[in-house]
Amino acid sequence: MMGTVAKPTIGIIGTGAIGGFYGVMLARAGFDVHFLLRSEFSAVAEHGLRVDSAPHGVLTLNPVQAYSDAQDMPPCDWLLVGAKTTSNADLAPAILQAAAPSAKVLLLQNGLDVEDSLRALLPDSLHVLGGLCYICVHREAPGVITHQALGAVHVGYHSGPADGPARSAIVEEGVGLFRSAGLDSQAMANLHQARWQKLVWNIPYNGLSVLLGASTTPLMADADSRELVKALMAEVVQGAVACGHDVPAGYAEHLFMVTEKMPDYWPSMYHDYLHKRPLELAAIYARPLAAAKAAGCEMPRIEALYRSLSFIDRRNT
Numbered sequence: 005m006m007g008t009v010a011k012p013t014i015g016i017i018g019t020g021a022i023g024g025f026y027g028v029m030l031a032r033a034g035f036d037v038h039f040l041l042r043s044e045f046s047a048v049a050e051h052g053l054r055v056d057s058a059p060h061g062v063l064t065l066n067p068v069q070a071y072s073d074a075q076d077m078p079p080c081d082w083l084l085v086g087a088k089t090t091s092n093a094d095l096a097p098a099i100l101q102a103a104a105p106s107a108k109v110l111l112l113q114n115g116l117d118v119e120d121s122l123r124a125l126l127p128d129s130l131h132v133l134g135g136l137c138y139i140c141v142h143r144e145a146p147g148v149i150t151h152q153a154l155g156a157v158h159v160g161y162h163s164g165p166a167d168g169p170a171r172s173a174i175v176e177e178g179v180g181l182f183r184s185a186g187l188d189s190q191a192m193a194n195l196h197q198a199r200w201q202k203l204v205w206n207i208p209y210n211g212l213s214v215l216l217g218a219s220t221t222p223l224m225a226d227a228d229s230r231e232l233v234k235a236l237m238a239e240v241v242q243g244a245v246a247c248g249h250d251v252p253a254g255y256a257e258h259l260f261m262v263t264e265k266m267p268d269y270w271p272s273m274y275h276d277y278l279h280k281r282p283l284e285l286a287a288i289y290a291r292p293l294a295a296a297k298a299a300g301c302e303m304p305r306i307e308a309l310y311r312s313l314s315f316i317d318r319r320n321t
């Protein structure tokens with residue numbers, strides 16, 4: 005007789021916009037999901053989580069298996085990290101407390117090499133994966149998330165005990181989690197390359213939203229900001245290519261066009277600026293700049309943007 009395969013237990017490390025959205029979707033799809041929270045713990049423990057989603061309507065989860073201390077979480081087979089990259093190294097103790105033996109730790113974050121600082125602090129027995137989220141989502145109030153558009157998650161293996169077919173099987177398992185929650189998800193064969201490609205969007209729009217105080221609609225409506233976006237995108241593509249990565253022909257132009265069709269959107273870096281949280285400058289700017297420089301490629305416009313944002317960030321937090 006065929007046995008039924010038990011569904012994996014999922015832990016969300018950092019229940020903000022991304023962690024809250026994907027956690028709610030997975031819980032509603034029948035997974036056993038446990039949410040680690042910090043500032044919003046009491047609100048969520050009392051009132052649950054709510055996602056106001058343009059594509060899916062109002063989605064609620066109440067009660068929520070909410071925790072303020074990872075020590076109280078059950079052993080989780082999958083840990084989805086939804087905190088900002090600025091706190092990755094600090095999350096290692098919580099991940100260790102919530103991880104089942106051989107757990108898969110999936111970082112749902114933007115930026116380059118975001119896995120490295122955490123990897124160095126985790127035992128070799130844990131698998132580390134990266135997830136790229138193509139979604140427009142933000143925290144509206146404690147426990148309340150606004151989902152404006154999109155929702156795909158692409159998954160790639162970073163490091164750990166698996167190799168060859170075992171790696172692919174783990175990535176496919178991750179993809180399967182999101183697909184069973186009704187979300188688009190694809191396996192990424194080359195995580196590092198995919199992270200560079202996503203930066204073609206995040207480097208211009210995240211930074212310019214803070215520097216110019218403008219969301220995507222005004223940035224796409226003004227001749228000068230359009231030129232800035234295009235020039236920054238072109239530099240990211242040059243940096244990626246210098247580092248040995250493929251960027252499909254017309255990729256930047258495609259992202260430019262997609263952004264024109266998107267609802268007006270404030271990137272997550274703008275929300276960090278608004279709430280006086282540290283900006284993800286190391287992951288989104290400093291590391292790509294350093295990697296490109298090491299490959300002999302200067303990115304002067306991106307460097308100017310990075311230095312301007314660093315100035316703003318130091319005065320804001």
Ligand SMILES: NC(=O)C1=CN([C@@H]2O[C@H](COP(=O)(O)OP(=O)(O)OC[C@H]3O[C@@H](n4cnc5c(N)ncnc54)[C@H](OP(=O)(O)O)[C@@H]3O)[C@@H](O)[C@H]2O)C=CC1
Nearest residue numbers: 018019020021022041042043087113114137139140141272
């Ligand atoms: N928002 C979006 O549309 C997209 C975001 N991304 C990327 O996803 C990642 C997450 O972004 P986003 O969800 O917007 O960020 P949020 O700021 O909304 O969420 C981060 C969450 O992590 C929590 N957190 C941080 N440290 C800890 C800790 N030590 N213990 C418990 N909880 C902790 C924060 O809690 P607290 O309330 O206490 O700060 C917060 O709830 C980023 O890398 C971002 O660039 C990628 C694509 C789209």
Ligand SMILES: CC(C)(CO)C(=O)C(=O)O
Nearest residue numbers: 114137138139205271272
């Ligand atoms: C590019 C976008 C808006 C949607 O893919 C996104 O994923 C982000 O804000 O990082």
